Amino acid sequence: xxxxxxxxxxxxxxxxxxxxxxxxxxxxxxxxxxxxxxxxxxxxxxxxxxxxxxxxxxxxxxxxxxxxxxxxxxxxxxxxxxxxxxxxxxxxxxxxxxxxxxxxxxxxxxxxxxxxxxxxxxxxxxxxxxxxxxxxxxxxxxxxxxxxxxxxxxxxxxxxxxxxxxxxxxxxxxxxxxxxxxxxxxxxxxxxxxxxxxxxxxxxxxxxxxxxxxxxxxxxxxxxxxxxxxxxxxxxxxxxxxxxxxxxxxxxxxxxxxxxxxxxxxxxxxxxxxxxxxx
Numbered sequence: 001x002x003x004x005x006x007x008x009x010x011x012x013x014x015x016x017x018x019x020x021x022x023x024x025x026x027x028x029x030x031x032x033x034x035x036x037x038x039x040x041x042x043x044x045x046x047x048x049x050x051x052x053x054x055x056x057x058x059x060x061x062x063x064x065x066x067x068x069x070x071x072x073x074x075x076x077x078x079x080x081x082x083x084x085x086x087x088x089x090x091x092x093x094x095x096x097x098x099x100x101x102x103x104x105x106x107x108x109x110x111x112x113x114x115x116x117x118x119x120x121x122x123x124x125x126x127x128x129x130x131x132x133x134x135x136x137x138x139x140x141x142x143x144x145x146x147x148x149x150x151x152x153x154x155x156x157x158x159x160x161x162x163x164x165x166x167x168x169x170x171x172x173x174x175x176x177x178x179x180x181x182x183x184x185x186x187x188x189x190x191x192x193x194x195x196x197x198x199x200x201x202x203x204x205x206x207x208x209x210x211x212x213x214x215x216x217x218x219x220x221x222x223x224x225x226x227x228x229x230x231x232x233x234x235x236x237x238x239x240x241x242x243x244x245x246x247x248x249x250x251x252x253x254x255x256x257x258x259x260x261x262x263x264x265x266x267x268x269x270x271x272x273x274x275x276x277x278x279x
Contacts, residue, residue, distance in 0.1 A: 017081075018228055018229070019228070019229065020055075020056040020081075020082070020085050022224050022225060022228050023055050023056055023058060024056070024058055025220060025221070025224060026058075026221055026224075026225075027058035027059060028058075029217060029218055029220075029221045030121075030150070030221075031062065033150070033208055033270075034059060034062070034121070034150065035062070037148055037150065037270050037272070038063070038066065038117075038119070038148065040148075040204060040270075040272060041117060041146045041148040041272050042117075042146060043063075043066055043067070043117060044067075045066070045067055045068040045070060045071055046067060046068065046070040046071045047067045047071045047116040047117055048067075048071060048072045048073075048074065048114065048115045048116050048117075049063050049067060049071070049072070049073050049074070049115065049116065049117045049118070049119060050073075050074045050076065050110070050115040050117070050118045050119065050137075050140065051063060051073055051074065051075045051076065051119050052076050052105060052108070052118065052119070052120050052123055052133075052137075053076065053077060053105065053120065053121070053122070053123030053126075054075035054076060054077045054082070054083075054086060054100075055077060055079075055082050056082045056085035056086060056089070057075055057082070057085060057086030057089050057090070057098070059119065059121065060073050060075040060086060060090075060098055061089060061090070061093060061095060061098075063119065064090070064095045064097050064098050065093075065095070067097065068097075069096075069097060071097060072097045072098075072099060073097060073098045073099070074099050074101060074110070074115065075098055075099065075100050075101065076100075076101045076102075076103055076105070076108060077100075077102065077103075078102065078103065078104045078105070080102060083100045083102055086098065086100050087100055105123070105127060105133050106127070106128070106129065106132070106133070108133065108136060109136055110136070110137075110139075110140035111140065112139045112140065113139075113140070113141075113142045113143070114140050114142070115140050115141055115142065115145065116141075116142055116145050116146075117141075117145060117146050117147070117148065118137055118140075118141060118145070118146075118147045118148070119148055119149075120147075120148070120149040120150070120151065121149070121150040121151070122150070122151065122152065123151070124149060124151050124187045124191070125151055125152055125178060125183050125184055125185055125186075125187040126178065126181065126183040127182070127183060128181070128182025128183065129182070130184075130187065130190075130194055131194060131197065134194050134195070134197070134198045135198055137198075138198035138199065138200070138275065141200075141275045142275070143275055143276065143277045143278040144274065144275060144276075144277045145274070145275050146203075146272060146273065146274050146275075147195065147200060147271075147272070147273045147274075147275075148270070148271070148272045148273075149188070149191060149270070149271045150208065150268050150269075150270050151187050151188040151191065151268065151269060151271070152185055152186055152187065152188060152266050152267065152268055152269075153186055153187075153188030153189050153207065153267050153268065153269030154186055154189075154207075154266070154267040154269075155171060155174065155175065155185045155186055155266045155267070156171060156266075157209055157264050157265070157266055157267045158171060158222065158264065158265060158266040159171070159263070159264060160251060160252075160255045160261060160262070160263050161261060161262040161263075161264075162255075162258075162261065164247075164251050166244050166247045166248050166251060167248075167251070169240070169244050170231070170234075170240065170244065170248055173234050173239040173240040173244075174234065174239075176239050177234060177237060177239045180239070188268070188269035188271060189269070191269075191271045191273070192205070192271065192273075195271075195273040199275065199276055200273040200274060200275050200276070201273060201274050201276065202271060202272070202273045203272050203273060203274050204270070204271070204272040205269060205270065205271050205272075206269070206270050207267050207268070207269050207270075208267070208268040208269070208270060209264065209265055209266075209267045209268070210264070210265040211262060211263070211264050211265075212262070212263050212264075212265070213259075213261065213262055213263070214255065214256045214257070214258065214259065214261060218265070219256075219263055221265065222263065222265055222266070223252060223256070223263070226248070226252060227252070231245045231248050231249060232245060
């Protein structure tokens with residue numbers, strides 16, 4: 001399977017009401033890290049922030065509250081289901097400063113010098129041609145504006161202890177699925193080069209990784225995805241055998257019942273880059 005296409009409104013993980021709930025829990029777990037990153041990137045009231053691959057808008061809502069009524073969030077996603085959730089959530093929260101845009105990031109075009117900050121989380125690894133997106137984002141970002149991303153940089157850190165050989169086959173299937181659709185699972189390591197090619201200077205990088213045990217909140221971040229759709233989605237797409245999927249489900253149950261088991265999450269790398277001032 002190579003360069004396979006998904007339906008226009010779909011994406012490789014799947015867009016569904018269950019996924020909206022899972023992404024809400026995921027954002028709650030990662031929210032403190034996101035808030036700290038936005039502070040490092042200089043987020044201020046009155047800014048216009050572009051949230052690319054916004055999903056159902058959990059980060060967009062926080063950003064909209066932080067930039068305040070004089071600021072704006074432009075929330076972009078290719079899933080109509082997710083954008084409906086963004087619009088409904090904004091209305092429920094009384095947020096009138098979120099603009100939704102339905103677009104594949106491969107075709108996204110924005111006015112020149114129209115945004116102060118660009119936020120990306122677990123999006124760029126799925127793009128077949130990220131350099132093209134960066135060239136278009138470069139014109140949209142104002143001089144002196146910043147780009148901040150939380151993207152996977154070393155997915156291989158993901159796994160249970162005690163380990164099982166099926167984990168390696170699962171991780172290989174995840175990476176194969178990304179690359180079959182033209183993406184790159186460890187895209188964060190390439191971001192400084194992508195930024196440099198469009199004239200942005202990388203100012204900050206740091207890894208984010210959790211180590212967690214059964215019963216803890218963070219345990220539910222990766223395990224929740226695996227339980228809800230992650231493993232079976234790989235079988236559906238043809239990247240993992242049904243036998244390995246059944247074995248991995250069994251491993252999850254065994255590790256969850258073992259008080260001595262440990263789970264390490266896939267490494268995320270935070271990257272902050274800045275567009276140079278004009279003149």
